[in-house]
Amino acid sequence: MMPSLSAFSADPTTVSPPTDLPRLPRRRRDSSKRDYGRVVVIGGSAGMAGAPALAAMAALRSGAGLVEMLVPEPVATIAAGFDPCVMTRGLPARDDGTFASDALGEITARLRSADAVAVGPGLGRSDAVQQIVSTLWAELPQPAVFDADALWAVAQLDDAHRGRHAGPRLLTPHAGEMLRLLGIDPSAAADAVDRAALEDAAADMARRIDAVIVLKGPATLVVDRTRRASNETGNPGMATGGTGDVLTGVVAALLGQRLDPFEAARLAAWIHGRAGDVAAHAIGEVSLTARDVIDGLPAAFRAVTGDR
Numbered sequence: 200m201m202p203s204l205s206a207f208s209a210d211p212t213t214v215s216p217p218t219d220l221p222r223l224p225r226r227r228r229d230s231s232k233r234d235y236g237r238v239v240v241i242g243g244s245a246g247m248a249g250a251p252a253l254a255a256m257a258a259l260r261s262g263a264g265l266v267e268m269l270v271p272e273p274v275a276t277i278a279a280g281f282d283p284c285v286m287t288r289g290l291p292a293r294d295d296g297t298f299a300s301d302a303l304g305e306i307t308a309r310l311r312s313a314d315a316v317a318v319g320p321g322l323g324r325s326d327a328v329q330q331i332v333s334t335l336w337a338e339l340p341q342p343a344v345f346d347a348d349a350l351w352a353v354a355q356l357d358d359a360h361r362g363r364h365a366g367p368r369l370l371t372p373h374a375g376e377m378l379r380l381l382g383i384d385p386s387a388a389a390d391a392v393d394r395a396a397l398e399d400a401a402a403d404m405a406r407r408i409d410a411v412i413v414l415k416g417p418a419t420l421v422v423d424r425t426r427r428a429s430n431e432t433g434n435p436g437m438a439t440g441g442t443g444d445v446l447t448g449v450v451a452a453l454l455g456q457r458l459d460p461f462e463a464a465r466l467a468a469w470i471h472g473r474a475g476d477v478a479a480h481a482i483g484e485v486s487l488t489a490r491d492v493i494d495g496l497p498a499a500f501r502a503v504t505g506d507r
Contacts, residue, residue: 214431216503221462221471223262223453223504230400232264236455239313240448241335242320242347243270243278245296250321250347252281253489257448258317259284260496261470263455267313269306271298279439297323303331307338315342315454319349320444327353333360342367342454342463346447354379361408367460368410371447377401377414402427411460413450416444419468423461430465432472436484437492445492446471466503473499 225232238396242251251268258266259282267286270278273296275289288309290302317353318335321324323330332352335343343366345353350372353361374392375385381400398414402422407410414420419430449471453463474495478487481495 208270216469217431219466220428221458221466221467223456223458225504234263235262236269236314236452236457237265237312237326238263238315238317238318238418238448238451239267239269239310239453240332240451241269241422242318242322242349243268243274244298244321244323245271245273247321248274248277249281250441252278252285253441253444253493254284254317254320254346256282257445257496258452258455259448259465260322261449261452261500263315263452267309268454269302269309271296271302281423293325293327295323295325295341297325298327298331300330302327303334306331306335310335310339311340314457315449315451316344317451318343318345319347320447322348322352324348324351329355335349336361336364338365340366342369342460343453344369344371344447344450346371346443350376350380351380354382358404358407358450361410364410367454369413369450369454369460369464370410371413371415371450372401372445373415373443377412380404389447398422411464413464413468415444415446419472421461421464421468426461428465430468430472434472434476434479434484436444436487437475438477439488441489442471442475443487445489449496470496470499470503473502 200352240251255266264377268403271292272289290305291299293299300352329352330471332349338402378385405422406424411423421428440461449467464475474492478491
């Protein structure tokens, strides 16, 4: 029998949040959904409709007031079916089910009212995707988190281009994606990754391009130009498809609620890991999925807000 949602409500650990962990302010009684940010998730492709949906659902569970997905038209119906609370819009697509180049104009128009943007979950790889991602990287004035296939596109840019952007930028690579950002073939270096050296390289890149980098993995590292923090939550059960998309949604929601980018990334890493710990406590590490991490988000937020 699967656990009920109530199984996810208890704090599974005795570890309290760090005293210096960033916090969201308490909500005012007279607030509305527009006070908590409009998050737009850009992603999806044929066979990958679930990736942007996971990010969007995680953003909702992380306090975003409004969440919209922009996906290629062929997958719009599938993506919309995951959660009725998420708005979905299908945009022009290529024959392979990825965004067409002429989707860029509509993407830009839809982003004018966004408070935070997430780019990359399930996006696919093509020349059109490269054009869309590089344009958004350079021109978006809003804080934006780039993940998954968007990181592939950012890796095609040199540091001079990466350092020119109109708004705050956050990257959430795993070790292989970080290697690609460094110009190293992940498949050739997978067996020889020195975690400490990779963290130093991430910190150096964050300084050079003026961005926040969340280097995922055991003790996820969060760095910007001057600050550096390691995360303590999470477990091996989270090594499963889609959990990175969930983190992207959490980060975007916190950005939309106007947290400083470094603080949003740090709080998101802690919340994401704690949600995974909540899920593992309820069902075990082996059976854990990204949907279980989303189900664990309420308990994780309660640990830092004190909500009952």
